Amino acid sequence: MGIGHLAVGLGLKRAAPQISAGWLVLAAFLCDVLLGVFAALGWETWQVPPDYASRHYLMFDFPYSHGLLACMLWSLAAALVALWISGRKRAALVAAIALASHFFLDALVHVRGLPVSGRGSYKIGLALWNHLGVALALEVLMAVAALLLYFQGTRPSGRLGRYGMPVCVAFLTVLLVGGQATSTAVPGARGLILSWILAPLAFSALVFWLDRQRAART
Ligand SMILES: [Zn+2]
Secondary structure (H helix, E strand, O other): OOHHHHHHHHHHOOOOOOOOHHHHHHHHHHHHHHHHHHHHHOOOEEEOOOOHHHHOOOEEEOHHHHOHHHHHHHHHHHHHHHHHHHOOHHHHHHHHHHHHHHHHHHHHHOEEEEEOOOOOOOEEEEOHHHHHHHHHHHHHHHHHHHHHHHHHHEEEOOHHHHHHHHHHHHHHHHHHHHHHHHOOOOOOHHHHHHHHHHHHHHHHHHHHHHHOOEEEOO
16 A cells, blocks of 8 residues: 555544654554565565556565564554653554554555464455555545545644645655556566655655644644
């Protein structure tokens, strides 16, 4: 899933106005950053299906970044970091939810491949990507709902604050949803790994900057 992860982070700002939406988006994407790091280290792998041009998705072996047990441990770590930085239990809970949501959203769309624990354990995946139009429509709906929640929780402090976030979310939605729907070829290993690491960091930084142009509603 792509823009759906960003949507979760953005929408959760409503529940924790004291945290930048940029941090929440980073937490919601973190499993993909970890996938990039672990793939670079050779600990996790992926395969390109022979019919990728019609499927538009990859298959993975990624127990440490996307396994249920691993995601829950990363979620616990995110909660502890948020608690340490903010001193607020609510911030810790919201950070944990943002991170844990990655597993459940990916489990919805990925074809059976997210392990419960280790490499040989039972694998989960409801394969909504086999109905790609439905999966991508769901992501667009999530982005719209997230923006509405975000607007309820924040108010603009200027022109950039008013238009920046919706323009950014609309642009990234078109980029990610359109990108997956029309993708017929896969970049090389280096390109994939860099995109898994750098794209979430770039999206989070952009949201972090635009979030500073809005103030939390009290
Ligand atoms: Zn993922």
